[in-house]
Amino acid sequence: MFRFKCTSCDEWHEGMPTFGANAPLYFYGIPAEERGERCALDSDTCVVDQENFFVRGCLEIPVHGETDAFSWGVWVSLSRDHFAEFKACYDTPKRSHIGPFFGWLSAELPLYPSTENLKTLVHLRDDGIRPCIELEPTDHPLAVEQRNGISVDRVAEIYAFFMHPQQ
Ligand SMILES: [Zn+2]
Numbered sequence: 374m375f376r377f378k379c380t381s382c383d384e385w386h387e388g389m390p391t392f393g394a395n396a397p398l399y400f401y402g403i404p405a406e407e408r409g410e411r412c413a414l415d416s417d418t419c420v421v422d423q424e425n426f427f428v429r430g431c432l433e434i435p436v437h438g439e440t441d442a443f444s445w446g447v448w449v450s451l452s453r454d455h456f457a458e459f460k461a462c463y464d465t466p467k468r469s470h471i472g473p474f475f476g477w478l479s480a481e482l483p484l485y486p487s488t489e490n491l492k493t494l495v496h497l498r499d500d501g502i503r504p505c506i507e508l509e510p511t512d513h514p515l516a517v518e519q520r521n522g523i524s525v526d527r528v529a530e531i532y533a534f535f536m537h538p539q540q
Pocket of ligand 1: 379380381382383384533536537
């Protein structure tokens with residue numbers, strides 16, 4: 374069992390943590406009172422004004438020495454056509470052969486320089502698993518982490534940021 378010591382409170386935590394947003398960053402930019410009318414949001418897809426299309430995926434970062442990857446739950450925008458393809462195979466168990474699709478990251482992750490609109494590829498996965506999001510291999514620190522992996526200490530640091538936000 375993967376376990377690590379929280380860097381803030383020194384408690385041990387078991388299991389690989391995951392953090393993410395329930396909607397694209399773009400969604401949060403729509404005034405709250407207009408979202409009901411302009412946005413269609415569910416657990417895996419979001420459409421704004423019937424012309425901005427988003428899907429939820431997993432931006433996975435390998436952890437040195439561990440089997441499980443750390444995962445950021447993130448949203449990316451797709452073109453109208455690719456979103457239609459995504460929806461068409463949404464309930465199909467075998468779909469990993471479709472795509473990948475280009476997507477702009479619609480997420481602002483803490484602990485990094487701005488991550489909004491980083492370029493990604495969206496890889497569909499079989500058996501209902503959320504797509505995995507591959508960042509363009511730039512020198513952005515998030516892309517470097519996805520490429521090179523992170524230490525258990527870095528996982529603990531991210532965990533502490535979310536679990537002890539007042540500190
Ligand atoms: Zn803690």
